[in-house]
Amino acid sequence: MFARLSTAVAVICLLGTPSFAQGAKPTDPQIAHIAYTAGVIDVTAAKQAIKKSKNKAVVSFAKDMVRDHEAVNKQALALVKKLKVTPEDNDTSRTLTKQAAAKQAELAKLKGAAYDKAYAANEVAYHKAVIGALETQLIPASSNAELKGLLETGVKIFQGHLEHAEHVAAELK
Amino acid sequence: MLPGLKFVAVLGVVVGAMGSIPAQAETIRVNIDKLVFAPANISAKVGDTIQWVNEDVLAHTATVKGDWDVMIPPKKIVSFVLKKAGDVEYYCRFHPNMKGRIAVAPK
Ligand SMILES: [Cu+2]
Numbered sequence: 001m002f003a004r005l006s007t008a009v010a011v012i013c014l015l016g017t018p019s020f021a022q023g024a025k026p027t028d029p030q031i032a033h034i035a036y037t038a039g040v041i042d043v044t045a046a047k048q049a050i051k052k053s054k055n056k057a058v059v060s061f062a063k064d065m066v067r068d069h070e071a072v073n074k075q076a077l078a079l080v081k082k083l084k085v086t087p088e089d090n091d092t093s094r095t096l097t098k099q100a101a102a103k104q105a106e107l108a109k110l111k112g113a114a115y116d117k118a119y120a121a122n123e124v125a126y127h128k129a130v131i132g133a134l135e136t137q138l139i140p141a142s143s144n145a146e147l148k149g150l151l152e153t154g155v156k157i158f159q160g161h162l163e164h165a166e167h168v169a170a171e172l173k
Numbered sequence: 174m175l176p177g178l179k180f181v182a183v184l185g186v187v188v189g190a191m192g193s194i195p196a197q198a199e200t201i202r203v204n205i206d207k208l209v210f211a212p213a214n215i216s217a218k219v220g221d222t223i224q225w226v227n228e229d230v231l232a233h234t235a236t237v238k239g240d241w242d243v244m245i246p247p248k249k250i251v252s253f254v255l256k257k258a259g260d261v262e263y264y265c266r267f268h269p270n271m272k273g274r275i276a277v278a279p280k
Contacts (some may be wrong), residue, residue: 051215064267065233067231068231068232068267071231071247072231074230075230095267129270131279152207153207153208156207156208156209156268156270157208157231157268159268159270160208160265160267160268160269160270160271162268163268163270164266164267164268164269
C-alpha cells in the first residue's frame with residue numbers, strides 16, 4: 001500500500017480533485033501538510049514496531065525513525081510558522097493516512113519474524129515511495145525556497161533511512 | 174579562525190620554539206550540515222583530533238566498520254583522537270548515505 005504513494009499522488013492529480021485540478025500543482029500549505037503527514041506516518045509505524053518487535057536491529061531502527069522524523073517535523077513546524085504558512089489538509093494527505101492505517105492493521109496481525117520482515121519490507125517500500133513523491137511532485141511544485149530546501153534535505157534523510165532499512169531487511173533474511 | 178584552532182596554532186609555535194617535540198597534534202574540523210560531512214576527505218596523523226560539528230537537528234554517527242563508533246548528537250560538537258595509522262572510511266549508522274574518509278599518517 002505504502003508503495004503506491006507516488007501513484008496515489010498521480011491518481012489524485014488525474015482525478016482532478018479541486019485542489020489539484022487542471023494540472024494545478026499542490027500549493028505550499030498542502031505540500032507542507034503532505035510532508036508532515038509522511039513523517040507522522042513513519043513515526044506511527046515505528047511506534048508499533050517498538051511495541052511488537054523483539055528483534056534488536058528492528059527496534060533500534062524504529063527508534064531511529066521516531067527520533068529523526070519527530071526532529072524533522074518539529075523543524076518543519078517551526079519553518080511554516082516562520083513563513084506564516086498554515087499546513088492545509090488535502091486529498092493526498094488523507095489518502096496517505098488512510099493507506100497507512102490499513103497497513104498498520106495488516107501488520108498488527110503478524111507476529112515475531114513474520115512481523116519484523118513485513119515491517120522492514122514496508123519501510124523500504126515506503127521510503128522509496130516518499131523519495132519518489134518528493135523528487136517528482138513536491139519539490140518541483142514548492143514555490144518557497146526555504147520549504148524547497150527542507151524538502152531537499154528530507155530526500156537525503158529518507159535516502160539514508162532507506163539504506164538503513166535495506167540493511168535491516170537484508171539481515172532478517 | 175576557530176578559537177580551538179588558534180589555540181593549537183599558538184601552542185604549536187610555543188612547542189616549536191622549545192624544539193623538543195616534533196609534529197604537534199592538530200585539531201581538524203569536519204562540519205555536518207544537511208547530512209553531509211564537509212570536508213568529506215581529510216588527511217591527519219596519529220594523535221590528531223577530529224572535531225565533528227553537527228549543525229543538523231538529527232543525531233549522526235561517525236562509524237568505521239569493525240572499529241570505532243562516535244555518536245554525534247544534534248547541534249553538538251564531538252571530538253575524537255585518532256589512534257591508528259591507515260586510511261579509514263567512515264559512515265553514519267543512522268544515514269548510511271553519509272560518508273567520509275580520513276587518511277591517517279603515522280606520528
Ligand atoms: Cu546521520
